Amino acid sequence: VLIISVTTVSPFYSLIGSLASVLLFNWFFIAPKFSFHTYETEYAVTFAIMLISALITGTLAGKLKENARSSALEAFRVKVLFDTNQLLQGAGNTDDAIRITAGQIKKLVSRNVAVYPVNKNGALGKAIISDAGGSEGDTVFEEENERKTAEKVFHDRRDMDTSSLFNDGGSQYHAISINGHCYGVVCIRSDNDPLDGFEHSVLMSIIGECALTLENIHNEEEKKKASDAARNEQIRSNLLRSISHDIRTPLTSISGNASNLLYHYTQMDDEMRSQIFSDIYNDSEWLIELVENLLSISRLENGQMTIHLSVDILNDVIEESLKHIDGSSVRHHITVSDNEMILVKMDTRLIMQVLINLVNNAIKNTQIGSEIHIRSEKKDKYVMVSVIDNGPGIPDEIKPHIFELFYTGQNKVADGRRGLGLGLALCKSIIEAHNGTITLTDNKPSGCCFTFSLPLVEEVNTNEQIYNTGRGG
Structure with missing residues (x-):
């Protein structure tokens, strides 16, 4: 028995x-x-x-x-x-949380389940479907009546059961809502078989866990947006403050020197007039360099700069760059070692700007009479270009930030004496747009070594001459 x-x-x-x-x-x-x-x-x-x-x-x-x-x-x-x-705690985004919830509800009730998430426009998006057979796909959830019912539940924030309205068994609809905000709608096929009390309570607990997870993800996204907005605002403030300070100095110098020439020209000897003209020229050149860097940074950051690629001889580009460096370079010993002709596909104008910025950076931050050496050599599929100096070097605590926009550090290592912090950040953006890298190492026993890499001409598609970088290349 x-x-x-x-x-x-x-x-x-x-x-x-x-x-x-x-x-x-x-x-x-x-x-x-x-x-x-x-x-x-x-x-x-x-x-x-x-x-x-x-x-x-x-x-x-x-x-x-x-x-x-x-x-x-x-x-x-x-x-x-x-x-x-446990699974929802590991969900990295909204889609992951929605798919986990649909799968777990399907496992609980052994019925076809669909979740309508809220899209970026604040309306219900396409249903994420998980059927009881283990595959995705139930065309019933895509029917107009099903979607309209889900939208009604979404707007009313109230659950609904259509089992008694349709011959095919209808569906149950539950809003994924918390604290007055709805993140989606769960739809479960009824099949004329209602859930028991305990099963329903577990279902509501799962939906509640999903709502809490989606709210946490939403809060994290909003926090990140607020943090990014605050950071951007801080960058703008730093930019305006730095530009106001750094432009005022050369403009004041130009204005003062021009005033002296205007009112005391006949009282000056040739040497004094030559020195004043030289000062005016140097300050105006610095202002031009500043404006060029600002425009280039802005275009690269907004993805508006188009890189015009052409095959060119790197040795010639280095030689031409040295013709446009700071006028005070005569006080330093600049040497170049390029033992072989190297062909590189690049935007010549931008790579010249990188070389000019790196060499000027070395000139402005090393003692008079310092050695500045430019070296180029092939390494695997890349050409490595280094700008090496024997100056005082850069402190270790500053090195991790050296390529950050507007970062100057305590020793004003970027963009020289006026230290706006644009030159090295611009170099990094340009090199990355060429699919290369730029690094900073120490030059023993003292000094810095900035090295950037560019793909050799054999490794790029020579049929394409112009492409748009977007952000970060």
């Missing part, structure tokens, strides 16, 4: 088993054996007691089996809820 009660699903089989056990006992063990007759009338009472005992035993065994099944099912549902919590 116990075996029948445990292995069958209906109490009817337990009743049949109880009657069969009494009859079989009478058949095999009560005289006359192998018949259903008995000589003793008291056996009728015994048989009745045995039947009642068998029925009670079968009923208890059936209830125990049902309780065990219910406990296992509840344990499974709790495990699904726990797994959902």
Whole structure:
């Protein structure tokens, strides 16, 4: 009787088993054996007691089996809820959270599930569908009636059940909402089989976990936007402050020198007039360099600068760049080592700007009479160009920030004495737009070595002459 009660699903089989056990006992063990007759009338009472005992035993065994099944099912549902919590904690974005939720609800209810997420425009996007068979795809969720119902739930923030409205069983709709904000709608096919109370409570817990996760992701995104906005505002403030300070100095110098020439020209000797003209020229050249760097940085950052690629001899580009460096270069010893002719596909104008900025940076931040060496050599599929000086060098704490926009450091290592912090950041953007890299190392025993790489001409597609970099190349 116990075996029948445990292995069958209906109490009817337990009743049949109880009657069969009494009859079989009478058949095999009560005289006359192998018949259903008995000589003793008291056996009728015994048989009745045995039947009642068998029925009670079968009923208890059936209830125990049902309780065990219910406990296992509840344990499974709790495990699904726990797994959902763990998976949602690792969700990196909204799409991940939505897909995890759809999959876990499908595992819980074993029915087709769809989640309509909210898109960037604040409306419901395309449904993310997870069917009970393990694949994605249920065209019912894409029907107009289903979507309209989901949109109604989204706007009203109230759950809805359409099981009684459609012959195909309809669906259940649940808003993924928290703190008055709705992040989507969950749709579950009903199939005319409503969820039990515990299953429904676990479902609502999963939807609540999803809403909380989506809110956290939304808050993180908003925090990042606010942080980026604050950083951009700080950059603008630094830019305006730096430009105001750095432009005022040369303009004041130009204005003062021009005033002296205007009112005291005849009183000056040739040497003094030559020095004043030289000062005016140097200050105006610095202002031109500043404006060029500002325009180039702006274009590269906004993806508006187009790189015009052409095959050119690197040696000639280096030689031409040295003709446009700071006028004070005569106080330094500049040498070039380029033992072989190297062909590189590049934007010659921009690479010249990189070389000019690096050499000028070395001139302005090293002592008079310093050695500045430009070296180029092939290495694997790249050409490595280095600008090396024997100046005081750059402190280790400044090196990680040396290529940051507007960073000048305590020793004003970028863009020289006026230190706006544009030149090296511009160099980095230009080199990366050419699919190269730029690094800073120490030159032993003292000084700096700026090295940038450019792909050799054999490694690029020579059929394409012009392409747009976008942001960062």
